Amino acid sequence: MNESTATWELEPAPESTAHVQLEKSYGNFINGKFVESAGGSKFSSTNPANDKVIAEITESTEADVDKAVKAARAAYDKTWSKMEAKKRGKYIYRIARLLQERAREFSVIETMDGGKPIRESRDVDIPLAAGHFFYYAGWADKLSYAFPNRNPKSLGVAGQVIPWNFPLLMAAWKIAPALATGNTVVLKPAETTSLTALKLAEVIQQAELPPGVVNIVTGHGEVGAAIVNHKNIDKVAFTGSTNVGKIIQKAISGTKKRCTLELGGKAANIIFEDATIDQAVEGIINGIYFNQGHVCCAGSRLFVQESVHDEVIRKLKHRMKSLIVGDPLDKNTDIGAINSKEQLKTINKYIEIGKQEGADFYQPECSVPSKGNWCPPTLFTNVAQSNRIAQEEIFGPVLAVQTFRTVSEVIKKANNTPYGLSAGVWTDKGSKIFNMTSQMRAGVIWANTYNKFDPASPFGGYKESGFGREGGLHGLAAYLDV
């Protein structure tokens, strides 16, 4: 097949920021109100696409965390755990509806604050976040049906720490099931992407939730540690790196705190010769370049069957050339800004490592804005299983390609990792799909598709990718004593 060499020149199509309402400075959201920290400082949340300051947010103190936990405890004891489940559900439905009503504002802020393409925040992050609240709202008064022969009970105060790659969506994944099951929440968003969580606090006010049911404190890692280590937290829910997850697991090992961890990944995306190659190439692109590769389940290890390797790589490079890197607010943008300078440094470090390890490096030529954090889509071929770029999570738009000949060989290679979050398989043969999907040691398997998420679909890892599930019926167990 001959790929067209013609390229489209697209006019800029930026999304307007006109109706976005942001304060210049934000405090924490504690006990139903925005309050200034006692003794904490402020730091800037910047737009990673142009380095401009969007708002000042709070570096919280232990005292702030303590205040938030107290508010959550009081709300749990006095109102939320005693409330009729049906009423709890109605409050959560309100959150879902308000998010849908204000979807555009949230999408634009998400893109400004985090750097992801507006197309993704508009079509994926915000609708899924609203959907998550809607899904779990309905569970609130049906919990006894989820656990046969059991009488599930809420746990108390949940301390939740979330990452910067899907800021509002991760907040929804954490808050919605916690509230539906009758728990109250202290949540810390990531320091680079706190704004949509703070806007969610506004929505929670609008939804008239009882004060203290949801509390949001901002800041860096120390604030998260203060939540995790607070003696009045009953449950810890964390999404982030495996390293930090291990620190948390260890920190609470002497306590009765319950814990769920959604950690890192290094997913295998496997292309067989009998796959529909063009679709598979789209799946590879979506698998690794979606959200700049800032995805724990990104298909960062590509395994191509030897017989189709040359064809797949040729088509992949061709497709990479057509990816538009640049202004995240532009509706045509495929790859937005890298979330932070720190992360860009990490990604560039791995690109250097890949080159030094002897893998073949490829990046399409593309112009990027002078300011901001950018990384073009990156491909390494001739990668060895032992290479660091094939073993360690990069969390950026960097794909490491290996080849295989037989089914058993690729199963061994794909499973040869301490991670086990996700995997992808591409083949048109049904029996091979079922063989592969049952042999992959990972919590989410995409067959002939990739990076699909849904409120009804449980998500979470095997092995060092963590434990517990978020989403679906199985996501309820994380917040209940069954």
Added chain:
Amino acid sequence: MAKTNGAAKNGRIEVHKTYKVFIGGKFPRTESGRYYSPQPAGQSLGNICLCSRKDVRNSVVAARAAQSSWAARTAYNRGQILYRIAEMMEGRSEQFVAELQTQGMTAAAAKKEVVQSIDRMIYYAGWCDKYQQIFSAVNPVASSHFNFSVLEPTGVVFVVANEESPLLGLASLIAPIIAGGNSCVVLASESKPLSAITLSEVLATSDVPGGVVNILTGLKSELHEHFSSHMDVNAIAFDCNDQKMLVAVREFAVENVKRVKHYSQDWTDDESQNPYLIQDFCEIKTTWHPIEQISASGSGY
């Protein structure tokens, strides 16, 4: 070697059993060549293998090698094998009762322990081909995909068996763990190890593939660091109320994000048996596949 029961009967010299451990379907002695002599009822039980770190590691290798083919057995077949374990236990019930008495139980308590252990095995035999239907789901996603979640075994589970209920505590954890397709390495009751040793002889004659269950004897204080930091152990079932050791086990377990489950229930209570124990050692796998939308693209059948 087993203890001597007084003088030879009718002039016959009794043949005493050498107590061994159970690794990969075989009965080796501990590689360390060491022994200990617990005295749960005041009298020594004999020379019991004092297992070492190396025994733990050998057992994990055996358990890992056996796990995937055990998980690949049909659920029906696993159910039949668990049932077969119960049949073999029934045949040995007098021996189990006698050993429990030797280890300090009253005759009535020993009999109850054996009967409940056999029934527990039958209970989980029945669950083998049913728990999946209780805990799995077809998920109604809002896109054109078929999406379903099933349970898969966590992998290799290390079991620290109950100290005071040396047979029932063992059966109550081994049964759900292997019913779910895991393999396991068990550290028997330290002070009352005879029941576990006899159970290994039952397992060896019950069509349980070698390595699916491995049984060691020895000291928790010596071995807990080694099994909880072992990088090829996926989960730990800790049926022991030593809080200090539990914390240490949890801390060592962090190394490879092991799932640590602590049990302190009364196994004689039938409420303690339920399929949620099977789920404790399972992972949930969710699979997505697109559904072709022929009518949506304008064509149709």
